Amino acid sequence: MPYYDFQCNVCDRAFEVKCSWKDLEKVTCPHCESTSVKRRYTNISVLRQSPDCADGCGTYTPSCAPGGST
Ligand SMILES: [Zn+2]
Numbered sequence: 001m002p003y004y005d006f007q008c009n010v011c012d013r014a015f016e017v018k019c020s021w022k023d024l025e026k027v028t029c030p031h032c033e034s035t036s037v038k039r040r041y042t043n044i045s046v047l048r049q050s051p052d053c054a055d056g057c058g059t060y061t062p063s064c065a066p067g068g069s070t
Contacts, residue, residue: 004018008029015029
């Protein structure tokens with residue numbers, strides 16, 4: 001099963017939940033048991049940043065990939 005990153009809206013702590021996507025709406029905070037939690041997408045945005053895009057294009061495109069423009 002995949003891991004999902006969450007952050008609690010009540011105690012503001014981040015936590016990881018291992019569950020299926022069908023159970024995402026039932027996720028509760030393990031610290032305060034609040035059901036007011038939100039998904040965190042930090043890992044996704046990091047993956048979309050390409051270190052080869054240092055020429056200021058700002059966004060990842062296939063041509064920015066190593067060898068993609070040659
Ligand atoms: Zn909490």
